[in-house]
Every structure is written in C-alpha cells, then in structure tokens.
Amino acid sequence: MSKEGPVIELRDVWKIYQMGEVTVEAVRGISLKVNHGEFLSVMGPSGSGKSTCMHMIGCLDLPTRGTILLEGKDISHMSESELAQVRGRTIGFIFQQFNLIPTLTALENVMLPMAFQGIPLNERRSKAFSLLNLVGLSDRMYHRPKELSGGQQQRVAIARSLTNDPRVILADEPTGNVDSTTGKSIMDYLSKLNKEEKKTIVMVTHDPELAKYASRVVNIYDGKIKQKGD
Ligand SMILES: Nc1ncnc2c1ncn2[C@@H]1O[C@H](COP(=O)(O)OP(=O)(O)O)[C@@H](O)[C@H]1O
Ligand SMILES: [Mg+2]
Numbered sequence: 001m002s003k004e005g006p007v008i009e010l011r012d013v014w015k016i017y018q019m020g021e022v023t024v025e026a027v028r029g030i031s032l033k034v035n036h037g038e039f040l041s042v043m044g045p046s047g048s049g050k051s052t053c054m055h056m057i058g059c060l061d062l063p064t065r066g067t068i069l070l071e072g073k074d075i076s077h078m079s080e081s082e083l084a085q086v087r088g089r090t091i092g093f094i095f096q097q098f099n100l101i102p103t104l105t106a107l108e109n110v111m112l113p114m115a116f117q118g119i120p121l122n123e124r125r126s127k128a129f130s131l132l133n134l135v136g137l138s139d140r141m142y143h144r145p146k147e148l149s150g151g152q153q154q155r156v157a158i159a160r161s162l163t164n165d166p167r168v169i170l171a172d173e174p175t176g177n178v179d180s181t182t183g184k185s186i187m188d189y190l191s192k193l194n195k196e197e198k199k200t201i202v203m204v205t206h207d208p209e210l211a212k213y214a215s216r217v218v219n220i221y222d223g224k225i226k227q228k229g230d
Helices: 050-057 080-090 106-116 121-134 150-161 180-196
Strands: 008-019 022-034 039-043 065-070 091-094 168-172 200-204 216-221
Touching: 008 050, 022 050, 039 050, 039 180, 050 065, 050 168, 050 200, 080 091, 091 150, 106 121, 106 150, 121 150, 150 180, 168 180, 180 200
Parallel strands: 039 200, 039 216, 091 168, 168 200
Antiparallel strands: 008 022, 008 065
C-alpha cells in the first residue's frame, strides 16, 4: 500500500443515467481528494448524488466519465471481477438500511463476508467475536437482527464492514434509521476507528451535528461540490 498521495481521488467524475427518454445527470463533474486517515463528511439534500458518488468510490458502480483512483489505482474502467477484488481488499461499506441477513445471527452475519474470501471457519468465528466485542455487542452474538435494536443492528453492520480489515470505510447515512442518542454512539465508534485504527472514513449525513465529528465537510448540490461562496 502506498502512503504517498490521496487514498481516494475523483477527477471530473460524471454519472449519467439514461432512463428511456429521460437523462439523469446524477453526478456532474466532481473532483475530490481524500487523504489517508481523513474523516470526511459529505452533506447535501436528498437526490444530490451523494449515494451515487459513494457507490462509485466503493467499486459498486462505474462513472460515465472521469477518473477515480483508489490508492493511486485507476478503477474507472475495471471489470466486475477486478472491482470486486479491489472492493474486497480496500473497502468496508456501511449502509443506512443495515442490510443484515434476517435469518442469520449477529455472529453469522459478521462471519459471512469472510466465507467468500475462503477464510477457515475457526478464524472466521474468532475474528467475528473480536469485532462484535469491539462494537460492544459481546452479549448479543446469537441474536438475530429482529431481536436487536436499530443501533445494535448498525453496530453489527459496522463489525461486518471491518472483516476484511479495510483501509477505507464508506458510510452512507449510517445513522439515518436510528434515534439521535444511538446516532451519537455510532459516531463514537466511527471516530474511534478513525483515530485508533487509522481508518480513512467517508460518511454521508444529513445531520450537521454529526458532520462535526469529521475532520472535513464537503457539500454536494445538484451533482456538484458546492464551493464556499457559491
Ligand atoms: N440507478 C439509478 N437509475 C436512475 N437514476 C438514478 C439511479 N440512482 C440514482 N438515480 C438518480 O440520481 C440522482 C442522485 O441520486 P442519489 O445519488 O441516490 O442521491 P442522494 O444519495 O444524494 O440522495 C437522483 O435524481 C436519483 O433519482
Ligand atoms: Mg443517498
């Protein structure tokens, strides 16, 4: 891994969706650099292109135009399988909707991504135990999602996002479905990961109070970064 240069760089990135006759310019020329160890908060109204940006940075989707570099590597033209490899090595994703599997316990949900990487069962189990410990859920290992509060479910999702020891964590409105007290505790975990584990974090939020946890805030309007004075 190179420590030189930004960990994430977007150069004039566009995402244009063609829906039959209708063209949607979701992202319209975003350029952005995120350095190692930064905690960046992305704010902006609904529909302004935040999730689209996160999906492209997270190797879940490709830009229509422009260049995205992850740790200096151009991911803008990669195939599905190349993207999956980079994603698996580099990125941990936390979603607003938690995206846990309802029939699996907390422990099994955290173990699952490691199964795809061929990690042996014992190792999967012990890593999942220690990650659930880290997020304060050692007493909820065998609960299924519906037996957990929203905040606890999001902490399971945070633990799951850490299984591949990602250098970058992308969190898309991670506190959107929890109350404000729980939201603050989730932010405390993200802060801890940033400060103690040196994870680079990009987080989308609506809440200016939560944006304060970040070391830098970027505002997106209408698919573009709003500069001071715009
Ligand atoms: N898969 C898609 N197909 C077509 N249009 C989309 C798709 N995803 C998002 N959009 C549109 O792109 C714009 C930006 O969406 P999004 O990135 O989800 O915004 P935000 O996360 O800021 O609320 C919206 O107008 C949305 O309707
Ligand atoms: Mg969104």
